[in-house]
Amino acid sequence: MDLIFLTELAINGALTGLLYSLFAIGLVLIYKASSVPNLAQGGLTMLAAYVVLALARDVGMPLWVAIPLAALLMFGLGFGIERVALRRLAGRPVIMILMMTLGLDIFLRGATLAIWGGTSRSVELGVGYDPLLLGDIFISRIHLVGAAVAIALFGAFLVFFRSRTGIKLRAIADDYMASWSVGISVERGVGLSWALASVVAVAAGVIWGEIQGVDQALSLLLLKGLTVAVLGGLDSILGAIIAGIILGIVENVGAEFLDPLVGGGSRELIVAAVLILTVMIRPHGLFGRHDIERV
Amino acid sequence: MSIQEKSEALPILSMNSVEVLYDNVMLAIKGVSIQVPRGDMVALLGSNGAGKSTTLKAISGLLKAERGRVSRGEIRFDGTDITEMLAQKRVEMGICHVIEGRRVFEHLTPDENLTAAAPMSMSRSALNAEKEKIYTYFPRLAERRNSAAGYLSGGEQQMLAIGRALVTQPRLLMLDEPSLGLAPFLVEEIFGIISQINRQEGMSVLLVEQNALAALEIVSEGYLIENGRVVMHGTAEALKANSDIQEFYLGGGEGTDFHNVKHYSRRKRWLS
Amino acid sequence: MFYRLSGVHHADYVSDSRIYKVPADRNLAVFILVIGLAAPFIIPSLYLNSYILPWLIWSAAALGLNLVTGWAGQLHLGYAAVMAVGAYSAIHAARFGVPWEFALIIGGLASSVIGSLFAFAALRVKGLYLALTTLAMQFVMDWVLTHSPAITGGSHASLQSPTLALLGQPITSDAGYYYVAFGWCLMVTIFMLNLKRSALGRALVAVREKDYAAAILGVNSFYYKILAFATSSFIAGVSGALLVAAFFFLAAPEQFSVAVSIQVLAMVIVGGLGSIIGTYFGVALILLVPGIVNGIFATTSANLGLQVDVETLAHMPNAVYGALIVIILLIEPLGLGKLYGNIRDYLMIWPFDQFRK
Numbered sequence: 001m002d003l004i005f006l007t008e009l010a011i012n013g014a015l016t017g018l019l020y021s022l023f024a025i026g027l028v029l030i031y032k033a034s035s036v037p038n039l040a041q042g043g044l045t046m047l048a049a050y051v052v053l054a055l056a057r058d059v060g061m062p063l064w065v066a067i068p069l070a071a072l073l074m075f076g077l078g079f080g081i082e083r084v085a086l087r088r089l090a091g092r093p094v095i096m097i098l099m100m101t102l103g104l105d106i107f108l109r110g111a112t113l114a115i116w117g118g119t120s121r122s123v124e125l126g127v128g129y130d131p132l133l134l135g136d137i138f139i140s141r142i143h144l145v146g147a148a149v150a151i152a153l154f155g156a157f158l159v160f161f162r163s164r165t166g167i168k169l170r171a172i173a174d175d176y177m178a179s180w181s182v183g184i185s186v187e188r189g190v191g192l193s194w195a196l197a198s199v200v201a202v203a204a205g206v207i208w209g210e211i212q213g214v215d216q217a218l219s220l221l222l223l224k225g226l227t228v229a230v231l232g233g234l235d236s237i238l239g240a241i242i243a244g245i246i247l248g249i250v251e252n253v254g255a256e257f258l259d260p261l262v263g264g265g266s267r268e269l270i271v272a273a274v275l276i277l278t279v280m281i282r283p284h285g286l287f288g289r290h291d292i293e294r295v
Numbered sequence: 296m297s298i299q300e301k302s303e304a305l306p307i308l309s310m311n312s313v314e315v316l317y318d319n320v321m322l323a324i325k326g327v328s329i330q331v332p333r334g335d336m337v338a339l340l341g342s343n344g345a346g347k348s349t350t351l352k353a354i355s356g357l358l359k360a361e362r363g364r365v366s367r368g369e370i371r372f373d374g375t376d377i378t379e380m381l382a383q384k385r386v387e388m389g390i391c392h393v394i395e396g397r398r399v400f401e402h403l404t405p406d407e408n409l410t411a412a413a414p415m416s417m418s419r420s421a422l423n424a425e426k427e428k429i430y431t432y433f434p435r436l437a438e439r440r441n442s443a444a445g446y447l448s449g450g451e452q453q454m455l456a457i458g459r460a461l462v463t464q465p466r467l468l469m470l471d472e473p474s475l476g477l478a479p480f481l482v483e484e485i486f487g488i489i490s491q492i493n494r495q496e497g498m499s500v501l502l503v504e505q506n507a508l509a510a511l512e513i514v515s516e517g518y519l520i521e522n523g524r525v526v527m528h529g530t531a532e533a534l535k536a537n538s539d540i541q542e543f544y545l546g547g548g549e550g551t552d553f554h555n556v557k558h559y560s561r562r563k564r565w566l567s
Numbered sequence: 568m569f570y571r572l573s574g575v576h577h578a579d580y581v582s583d584s585r586i587y588k589v590p591a592d593r594n595l596a597v598f599i600l601v602i603g604l605a606a607p608f609i610i611p612s613l614y615l616n617s618y619i620l621p622w623l624i625w626s627a628a629a630l631g632l633n634l635v636t637g638w639a640g641q642l643h644l645g646y647a648a649v650m651a652v653g654a655y656s657a658i659h660a661a662r663f664g665v666p667w668e669f670a671l672i673i674g675g676l677a678s679s680v681i682g683s684l685f686a687f688a689a690l691r692v693k694g695l696y697l698a699l700t701t702l703a704m705q706f707v708m709d710w711v712l713t714h715s716p717a718i719t720g721g722s723h724a725s726l727q728s729p730t731l732a733l734l735g736q737p738i739t740s741d742a743g744y745y746y747v748a749f750g751w752c753l754m755v756t757i758f759m760l761n762l763k764r765s766a767l768g769r770a771l772v773a774v775r776e777k778d779y780a781a782a783i784l785g786v787n788s789f790y791y792k793i794l795a796f797a798t799s800s801f802i803a804g805v806s807g808a809l810l811v812a813a814f815f816f817l818a819a820p821e822q823f824s825v826a827v828s829i830q831v832l833a834m835v836i837v838g839g840l841g842s843i844i845g846t847y848f849g850v851a852l853i854l855l856v857p858g859i860v861n862g863i864f865a866t867t868s869a870n871l872g873l874q875v876d877v878e879t880l881a882h883m884p885n886a887v888y889g890a891l892i893v894i895i896l897l898i899e900p901l902g903l904g905k906l907y908g909n910i911r912d913y914l915m916i917w918p919f920d921q922f923r924k
Contacts, residue, residue: 095698096836100893103833109885114879114886117879164410175400178394182460265710279688
């Protein structure tokens with residue numbers, strides 16, 4: 001195997017990985033702002049993609065109107081999810097919150113498919129399908145666009161979490177009770193984090209929908225997104241970006257070597273193995289906070 | 296100001312026979328009435344589980360987070376009925392509760408802790424001025440303003456928790472066991488700062504303490520709570536002089552005279 | 568209403584640890600047992616086989632998960648994988664000519680071995696991270712199953728189960744399948760009822776509440792966690808094998824996918840962690856209600872002359888299933904078992920409590 005091919009695998013892996021990061025940012029956001037594991041991000045992403053399509057196709061808006069409008073709608077939905085589903089479970093054991101987000105995921109997926117049907121559609125963003133040539137290396141344009149979106153979101157959230165609102169959200173994740181005691185509206189903060197994650201879902205839904213079509217397979221990104229989030233440390237956005245790149249490369253290069261050995265389809269296996277190894281070796285991930293124990 | 300005048304002036308906080316139910320079944324406090332005169336420091340004394348923390352939570356609205364509610368009575372702050380108000384609204388009105396156990400935001404720096412507590416309406420420059428003021432009260436915090444609060448020592452965390460409450464511009468500061476687990480010299484330092492803030496800013500303080508000796512040194516009056524009821528109320532001097540208080544809370548008194556024990560428990564039974 | 572008692576007063580530990588604390592409970596149990604035995608003669612076999620039978624087997628499986636999640640407090644999102652191990656081991660053993668009684672036990676033991684691997688994750692992490700690890704292990708198991716033609720015949724393949732035979736009697740009738748399921752469910756239920764009262768059950772609860780505090784009391788949490796996983800996996804294995812032998816008749820990897828793991832966990836949580844009766848309710852709700860709601864929806868829309876999209880009908884049950892989880896968690900986070908307890912407590916002295924007011 002020559003070096004150029006390996007480089008191509010690595011670069012395309014890294015780009016795909018950044019798209020996983022794009023998805024994982026939604027998980028990290030909510031964990032960072034409320035210590036709640038969000039297993040509904042797959043359903044949210046799928047719903048977001050369908051909403052964009054519904055606005056673009058069924059209503060007939062141009063995409064540059066449909067996407068921001070969908071983001072706005074999803075922003076509202078995020079607040080709604082907090083208000084309806086999560087507020088009453090604040091302070092309950094993690095297993096119930098986990099189940100709640102799983103239930104939401106199942107509901108969102110079922111409802112989306114019941115409304116719009118399961119046949120795959122494409123977004124048609126208008127990004128060309130002919131690959132870019134960088135020296136001898138082929139690079140997909142849409143992956144490049146997605147990676148740019150991921151990095152832009154990363155930058156935006158980096159700034160956001162240093163702002164006063166962002167600091168308040170981090171305070172909520174640390175201690176609900178103490179946040180209430182100094183007048184932080186925990187409910188509004190958690191709602192905001194779900195709203196932002198829903199907006200991230202629009203970005204992920206559009207990009208992934210363009211790549212693999214808008215259908216229920218979008219919700220299967222959850223395992224990859226979770227792996228990226230955990231590997232990066234559940235509450236680190238920088239971690240999500242870097243872990244995405246790492247997972248993308250490991251997956252792409254690893255699958256190239258493993259697939260001939262096992263007869264294909266080793267990507268899922270590699271992702272699951274990375275998740276297991278991360279939790280076993282370094283549960284707080286590459287950049288996650290460990291719970292501080294004072295000596 | 297004579298006692299007469301004081302009682303006529305509108306107290307900043309008054310609680311009238313408040314009852315608190317947890318989970319709709321457990322009665323934690325049973326008809327507590329407390330008044331905090333404007334600009335005064337008042338102590339709430341009592342043993343573990345007497346209902347002191349519950350009283351504070353009823354005032355700050357944090358009961359809801361623990362599935363408790365005020366089932367009877369009313370709480371007035373500055374003349375307004377706040378019994379059913381959201382915790383967040385009460386903080387805006389000027390009640391801030393420093394909860395038990397130094398719960399600072401561990402993964403945030405002290406600086407960010409103070410920022411997190413600042414109301415959104417506060418301008419950036421006002422916030423910075425406020426921070427500087429707090430750092431002059433607690434110079435130890437200034438030194439470590441940019442390291443994670445989880446790594447501060449116990450005393451520093453308590454100072455940070457109090458500083459964080461001060462950012463919310465309270466008119467009534469409620470402290471729940473600030474001396475818990477701290478070395479005596481730190482307790483003295485913290486209490487000194489609290490009374491300094493009280494004098495300089497005219498901030499009213501409601502202090503919950505098990506360390507009655509230290510508390511009675513700085514407050515002007517005190518309430519004694521047992522089994523969810525107020526069993527004694529008086530000025531700090533009167534309480535310090537009371538033989539029961541001395542016996543049970545100050546560790547002094549007439550040694551282990553069993554007459555007094557009987558006398559006290561009889562009285563408790565009568566009251567409860 | 569059904570319970571006439573003036574409070575439960577136990578004077579010693581023996582009476583406090585009875586299975587039936589009041590005679591009414593025992594009478595109710597006997598009543599249910601009689602109904603259960605007579606069911607094939609009362610219920611039309613269509614309902615018996617397509618609703619009651621899977622309900623019983625899934626209840627047994629869910630009880631096994633409740634053992635490890637409800638009692639021992641270990642989150643488990645890979646339960647279906649463990650069931651798959653039992654199902655495939657048992658079927659291969661039976662196809663090999665091993666009598667079904669032993670094949671089922673082989674299935675259970677094989678599951679125990681694989682299920683104990685999950686316990687090693689539980690020794691290192693807990694809570695959310697354990698859930699994620701077991702989820703990843705489920706994916707690994709799925710992958711192994713679909714990529715091992717020797718076990719499953721590869722993906723999209725199915726494996727025919729030999730005719731179930733117990734005690735030398737081949738079982739082919741609907742009633743026969745029903746009694747097998749009923750018997751297994753009964754065994755698991757009796758085991759779980761007694762587990763509550765045993766030292767093992769108390770040790771598991773201690774591990775759940777605080778594992779290091781349990782360790783201080785001399786409860787070896789390492790040992791009990793593995794034991795809990797092994798026992799629950801055994802139940803999972805046999806239930807999985809019976810599910811294939813008496814209900815599906817064909818084994819396919821999709822029957823034990825990650826969605827199924829989530830479904831069993833949903834049954835347990837909706838039913839109530841650590842609640843046996845709740846588990847039955849939870850299984851009934853998650854397994855049967857989506858289909859029933861969909862049926863009602865389909866017939867009413869047909870009656871009203873509305874044109875409902877085929878896709879809508881196909882995906883409605885999933886939406887209902889998700890909504891059920893959300894709704895139950897909102898109404899009572901402790902599950903249907905707790906809800907049942909509340910209603911029972913309320914009815915305890917009804918209608919006489921009305922006079923008091």
